[in-house]
Amino acid sequence: MRVLIVDDEYPARKELRAQLSQFPDVEIVGEAATADEARKLIAALSYDVVFLDIEMPGRSGLELARELAQAGGPRVVFTTAYPQYAVEAFDVGAAGYLLKPFDEDRLAKVLERLGARAGPTAEAAASAPPPRIPAHRNDVTVLVAPEEVVFAYAEAEQVYLKLHRERLGCRFTLRELETRLRPHGFLRVHRRFVVNLAKVREVVPYFKGNITLVVDDAQRTEVPVSRALAPVVRRSLGLRED
Structure with missing residues (x-):
């Protein structure tokens, strides 16, 4: 629910x-x-x-x-x-x-x-060991701990887990991943992105209250935040709402 x-x-x-x-x-x-x-x-x-x-x-x-x-x-x-x-x-x-x-x-x-x-x-529930997420690298199944994930995203009908240096495919839908990862500090920030809030390093403001998140992977990826979800993201990061 x-x-x-x-x-x-x-x-x-x-x-x-x-x-x-x-x-x-x-x-x-x-x-x-x-x-x-x-x-x-x-x-x-x-x-x-x-x-x-x-x-x-x-x-x-x-x-x-x-x-x-x-x-x-x-x-x-x-x-x-x-x-x-x-x-x-x-x-x-x-x-x-x-x-x-x-x-x-x-x-x-x-x-x-x-x-x-x-x-x-x-x-x-939080005291139980965190479940690992099955992902795949070519034909090899990789079990990923939630804290290893920087963000998850959907692209061209495929869902990916972005780790610090590599990207792994995942067979869960983004909504299923959101449900699994939310107890571990993840938040949906955009229709296509779920982010590990502990991996956010910079919040870049744009006009009309829009923001972008710079995350702590090797590429310093910029993750978009939808305008509707920006207030929730700001509060979750402990930021003042403009």
Whole structure:
């Protein structure tokens, strides 16, 4: 279950992210601080569920939910401190309505209705040895540890792992690789690129908020970042949002 968290308050996003990490079927694919930022992410990537605040700067969560319902977008669970919006929320097809502050039991009930299951915590999963990624060099299968990968990318219907000096083919789709590598510090930065954030050495700004990442491989490759994902990338790298 691919999830987007939308809330203008960082502490609220952080708390919800920690709660959702207890569910092995939940993959947090992005965060947004406004409805407009969320709409760009939804247009760029695929989501199953959006956890959506209501009162935010600019457009409200209800406006975004109405737009998503009309477009056949992902399901919406509202997370808000205000009970008075409940009727309107379900009128726009909400899959859940959680009043802040809510505990993990209430969240679990909503996720269960959406098809997720409870299981080992993210901390327990992180303590297991990281799985290696099978790749190929000609006819030889090479098992690659996540920390060896600088970035993964798709090109001409083929997916590649870029290591420090060489490129290896991979039979996973880019989405499958993203799922496998995300727990190890990787982030989708573009429709065709998933990057190991620990390997980013420079962030090069361009006009209108666009950025490019220079990564730490032998070629100092420049990896493009889509405009919609740039705010998520900046936050993930601890950068100030312009």
